[in-house]
Amino acid sequence: xxxxxxxxxxxxxxxxxxxxxxxxxxxxxxxxxxxxxxxxxxxxxxxxxxxxxxxxxxxxxxxxxxxxxxxxxxxxxxxxxxxxxxxxxxxxxxxxxxxxxxxxxxxxxxxxxxxxxxxxxxxxxxxxxxxxxxxxxxxxxxxxxxxxxxxxxxxxxxxxxxxxxxxxxxxxxxxxxxxxxxxxxxxxxxxxxxxxxxxxxxxxxxxxxxxxxxxxxxxxxxxxxxxxxxxxxxxxxxxxxxxxxxxxxxxxxxxxxxxxxxxxxxxxxxxxxxxxxxxxxxxxxxxxxxxxxxxxxxxxxxxxxxxxxxxxxxxxxxxxxxxxxxxxxxxxxxxxxxxxxxxxxxxxxxxxxxxxxxxxxxxxxxxxxxxxxxxxxxxxxxxxxxxxxxxxxxxxxxxxxxxxxxxxxxxxxxxxxxxxxxxxxxxxxxxxxxxxxxxxxxxxxxxxxxxxxxx
Amino acid sequence: xxxxxxxxxxxxxxxxxxxxxxxxxxxxxxxxxxxxxxxxxxxxxxxxxxxxxxxxxxxxxxxxxxxxxxxxxxxxxxxxxxxxxxxxxxxxxxxxxxxxxxxxxxxxxxxxxxxxxxxxxxxxxxxxxxxxxxxxxxxxxxxxxxxxxxxxxxxxxxxxxxxxxxxxxxxxxxxxxxxxxxxxxxxxxxxxxxxxxxxxxxxxxxxxxxxxxxxxxxxxxxxxxxxxxxxxxxxxxxxxxxxxxxxxxxxxxxxxxxxxxxxxxxxxxxxxxxxxxxxxxxxxxxxxxxxx
Numbered sequence: 001x002x003x004x005x006x007x008x009x010x011x012x013x014x015x016x017x018x019x020x021x022x023x024x025x026x027x028x029x030x031x032x033x034x035x036x037x038x039x040x041x042x043x044x045x046x047x048x049x050x051x052x053x054x055x056x057x058x059x060x061x062x063x064x065x066x067x068x069x070x071x072x073x074x075x076x077x078x079x080x081x082x083x084x085x086x087x088x089x090x091x092x093x094x095x096x097x098x099x100x101x102x103x104x105x106x107x108x109x110x111x112x113x114x115x116x117x118x119x120x121x122x123x124x125x126x127x128x129x130x131x132x133x134x135x136x137x138x139x140x141x142x143x144x145x146x147x148x149x150x151x152x153x154x155x156x157x158x159x160x161x162x163x164x165x166x167x168x169x170x171x172x173x174x175x176x177x178x179x180x181x182x183x184x185x186x187x188x189x190x191x192x193x194x195x196x197x198x199x200x201x202x203x204x205x206x207x208x209x210x211x212x213x214x215x216x217x218x219x220x221x222x223x224x225x226x227x228x229x230x231x232x233x234x235x236x237x238x239x240x241x242x243x244x245x246x247x248x249x250x251x252x253x254x255x256x257x258x259x260x261x262x263x264x265x266x267x268x269x270x271x272x273x274x275x276x277x278x279x280x281x282x283x284x285x286x287x288x289x290x291x292x293x294x295x296x297x298x299x300x301x302x303x304x305x306x307x308x309x310x311x312x313x314x315x316x317x318x319x320x321x322x323x324x325x326x327x328x329x330x331x332x333x334x335x336x337x338x339x340x341x342x343x344x345x346x347x348x349x350x351x352x353x354x355x356x357x358x359x360x361x362x363x364x365x366x367x368x369x370x371x372x373x374x375x376x377x378x379x380x381x382x383x384x385x386x387x388x389x390x391x392x393x394x395x396x397x398x399x400x401x402x403x404x405x406x407x408x409x410x411x412x413x414x415x416x417x418x419x420x421x422x423x424x425x426x427x428x429x430x431x432x433x434x435x436x437x438x439x440x441x442x443x444x445x446x447x448x449x450x451x452x453x454x455x
Numbered sequence: 456x457x458x459x460x461x462x463x464x465x466x467x468x469x470x471x472x473x474x475x476x477x478x479x480x481x482x483x484x485x486x487x488x489x490x491x492x493x494x495x496x497x498x499x500x501x502x503x504x505x506x507x508x509x510x511x512x513x514x515x516x517x518x519x520x521x522x523x524x525x526x527x528x529x530x531x532x533x534x535x536x537x538x539x540x541x542x543x544x545x546x547x548x549x550x551x552x553x554x555x556x557x558x559x560x561x562x563x564x565x566x567x568x569x570x571x572x573x574x575x576x577x578x579x580x581x582x583x584x585x586x587x588x589x590x591x592x593x594x595x596x597x598x599x600x601x602x603x604x605x606x607x608x609x610x611x612x613x614x615x616x617x618x619x620x621x622x623x624x625x626x627x628x629x630x631x632x633x634x635x636x637x638x639x640x641x642x643x644x645x646x647x648x649x650x651x652x653x654x655x656x657x658x659x660x661x662x663x664x665x666x667x668x669x670x671x672x673x674x675x676x677x678x679x680x681x682x683x684x685x686x687x688x689x690x691x692x693x694x695x696x697x698x699x700x701x702x703x704x705x706x707x708x709x710x711x712x713x714x715x716x717x718x719x720x721x722x723x724x725x726x727x728x729x730x731x732x733x734x735x736x737x738x739x740x741x742x743x744x745x746x747x
Contacts, residue, residue, distance in 0.1 A: 096694070100713040107498030107718065122716070125499045215608075216694070272584045272605025274697040284585065416715040427698025432610050449715075452497065 053352060054086040058105070060098045060116030060340050063091035066298075066371040067168040067339070074363045078356055085356050087114075094277065095217050096422075103415075106131075113348045116340045118411040119158050119165055120418075121242075121453040123343070127164050133344035136163040138354075144361050151405060152338035152376035159239070165341025167376035168364070171296040172398055173223070173335035174318040176303065181208060181291045182317075189319035191331070193228065193259070196322045200268040203291050211263065212290035214281035215274040215429070218422035222409045223294060223335065224263060225425060228255045230334075230406040231327040242412050243454045244446050248439035257428065257435045264429025274426040286312060296337070297394045301372040304388035316390065318397075321406075333402040338376045374398060416449035417442070485729055491722035498716050509723035520724070522699050523707040527683065530618050530703055534682040537622030539674050542629030547659075549630070550637050560634070564627035575691035578620040582606035582692075607693050613700045617689040621682070629674050636670035637663065672743045679739060680732050704728055 059068050068089060075087035090112075092098045102115055103122070111131065117123045126132050135156075139145040145153075152167045177189065182199075185206060190196040200210040214220045229237040229252040237253065240246035247253060263269055270276065270290055285293035286308055301307065303316045321334040344353070365379035372391060410418055421442060428438050492509050496502040513520050545563060549556055566574070581589050584605035591603040606616040640663060648662050664671075686705040689695070695702040695710065704724060712721025 096714065100710075103498060103716055104713050107716075125497070129499055131499075215696075270585060272608040274608040275605070275693060276585075289585070416717065419710060419714045423696060424698060426696055427610075427700075430608070430610060430697050432698050432700075 052084055052086055054088055055113040055348070055353060055356075057087060057089050057114040058098075058102060058112035058116070059089055059091040060095060060102070061091075063089060066368060066373045070364060070368045070371060071168070071360065074360050074367060075356065077363070078359050082352075082355065085352055087356070095219065099415075111345045111347070113345050113353070115343055115345075117165060117343050118340055119156055119163075120411045121414045123164065124158060125453065126343075127158075127162070131346055132164040133346050133349045134162070134164060135166050135344070138344075138357065139166075142354075142358050142361065144358075147361065147365070147377050149338075149376055149378055151336055151403070155336070155338045155405065156341045165343045167338030168342055168368075169298055169337075169339030170374045170376040170398075171298045171337060171339070172394070172401055173294065173296045173337070174320055174394075174397070176285065176293045176295060176299075176316055176318050178285070178288060178291045178312075179315050179317045181288075189317070190322050191319075193231075193322045193324050197262070200263070200266070200292075204267060209270045209284075209290045210268040211270070211292045211294070212276075212281045212284040213269050213273050213294070214276055214278045215269075215426050216277040218425070219408065219410050220281070220294065221260065221273075221425050221429060222422065224260050225256045225421075226335075226406060226409055227321060228252065228259050228324070231321075231324050231329055234328050234404060235407050238407055238409060238412050242414070242417075242446065242450060244443075244450050248442045249436075253439055254435065257438055260425060260429050261431070261433075261435050261438075265431035269429060274430065288312060296335075297374055297398070298339070300374075300391055300394050301388075303390055304372070306388070318394075320397075329404055329406075330402050332400055333404040334406060335408070336401055336405040337408070414446075414449045414453035416452075417445045420445050485726075488722040488725045488729075491719055492726050494719040496718045498718055502719075505719070509720045512720065513723055513727065519699055519702065519707060520704075523702040523704045526614055526699075526701065527685070527703045529614055530621075530685055530689075531679055531682040533615065533618040534622040534685070535675060535678045537619070538625050538629045538678040538681075539671070541622075542626050542674070543633050543671075545626065545630045546634035546637055549634050560627075560631065563630055566624045566626075567628045569624070571687035572691060574620050574624055575688055578616075578688075579607070579692060582616055608697050610697060610700050613693055613697060617692050617701045620692070621685060621688045624688075625678075625681070629678065632670060632674055633667065636667040640666050668743065672739065675743075676736055676739055679735050683728065683732050683735060704731075 057071070061068055068091070072087070072089055075085075079085055079087070092101055098116075102112075102117070105111060106126070117126075123132070136145075139148075148167065149170060152170050153163065156165045156167050157163045175189075181203070182189070185202055187199050187202060190199050203210040213224070226238065232252045232255065237246055237250070241248060241250075241253065248257065264273075270281075270284055273281075276284070282293065282295065282299065282302065284290050286302070288309075288311060305313045308316075320331060323329075323331050344357075365375050365377035368375045369379050372387060374395070409421065413421060424433065424438060424441065427433050428435070493504060493506060494502040495505045495508070549559060552559075582591075582605075584591055584603070587595070590606065594600070594602045604612065606612050609616075644662060644666075645658065648658050653662070684705055685703050686709065689701050689703055690706050690709070693701045695706045705728065708721050708724035708728065711724060712718050
């Protein structure tokens, strides 16, 4: 009995830790099956038609969102006339888990044919290893370079001006606010950060949660950390600090850290914000439970009258990123971006795929804009009729926007520091960390991780 | 047939395939992780041999690692308490009833067959603060409003909140195991004790407990090693947050390897978890042996 128990216990303990250790292998296995599915069609079929080839797009955005749906529709249309081309779309939950899965696929040599990535330090590594298609060259070959808004392309570029992704989205980021709440308390939208904090305080004292934020995806909170440095230094602070050339204890860094610390510890973010996800945060605002919600113009249609509750009708306004004394950037410079980019695997990029990309770029601007979206193309939006008022307001705002745009933390930092910053920032916002300690910890992280990525 | 089974060689032949499977699925990944743990590798660049650097970094100056280790110990304590103690309690209660026993057994066992994702969703809504979840709602109704809080993002309570679902989930499983052990105690032993005037407390401590001890030990080992590899529910509920409040070693290992792209360092942690589990088993066995 005793001997059995010993072996049983040992075997059991070992068996139990296996799933952890084999996580990497398990991923390999699942990729193998996916690859089998995306391989060539059976030889029998090849006799009659040109070989049907399946390409996979691993999507880092909402699979049911406008960009993914538009591409999918265009791909289906294309397959009708080009039966040799077939696009399958695969998505996954939130952004952090998408990135984990993508990077595991790539580490095990299973890079998807198409996938979404920011032009971050990780993508730069892929470029260095010659794994991505040069999209700047691709656009030139296809004669499409001038079809895009310049900022849409600039956002996709690396610091040296090279480009390996294509934009599918375009948007400005604004603070949406509940006009009635503001009016009732006699508040006008803020233009400076001091006013912003005062307003948040007024709302809080009237028992209104000032701001709804999605803490689960990390990037929305990271935006708050980027606001003040952008006003104080333009993009210099982020670009320098990511390589350890500046410190988080510099004025721009401390201002940023204290800002998030204040917002969180004074209860200006909704309680439990760290576990609120994207839609839950938006719904808090739309249900009239918070007064302010920072988000990109890609959400504009969610605020249109036919989508929202009667109480919220004609009740949603927006204001731009506040500014401060001695700001280096103009009030109409703020976060403008063309979203996560679309990258192509160099090894599997063939003429078949190139044909599709050309077709996609021809059809996308119209199809996408018709879904009530702002496109990265210079597509004439004036033709669009019957859109809600708020759409036109944002459209005008985009026309007035400046030429300098803020870059986000998560597209600039190395992956290790980024992972840490996202986690610790939520802790800072919850008052679990002292701003000074936070700054030192981040400096340490950069010192350790950055040299591997920025040489 | 009888003859074949008496032949030791034949038995070895039959055991061989299982051994091969075991070596491939169990030993190979462990050795593989050990191999990786001596490298610095981000998944794209060539691997770089760095000797024991990953281990030195892990054991000497990674605060998060030790925080995760500490959290993991709390997690183990809560889970072992829930699964073994509550499982035993329920099993003992079950032995006292006869009518409807099967129904209770089935009901209590149900959570064990539900997937982690569903359990996480369930507890996400139970702990929810906005919109208000069942737990906070009940607290509110009982006038305990001061106790309502966003459980999963409260720095003090988040770790407990992510431990409870995992503990609750397998109470039924351990209940079944312990129940089987309890009813296998010969009834004449119990009767004899009764006649000798043993109180039910004495009956449990001096008669039942020693008799189910081997099974109890197995359940404690199972619960402990199960909790040491705790991953799915904490990962799904809080992803280690807020900050590092619910980070466990396995979640930290996973993130290190797959988010921070430090496969070598992640592997070093995996090796640590294996050693830690083996030590835990040895420790529990020693404790239980000493008591007898």
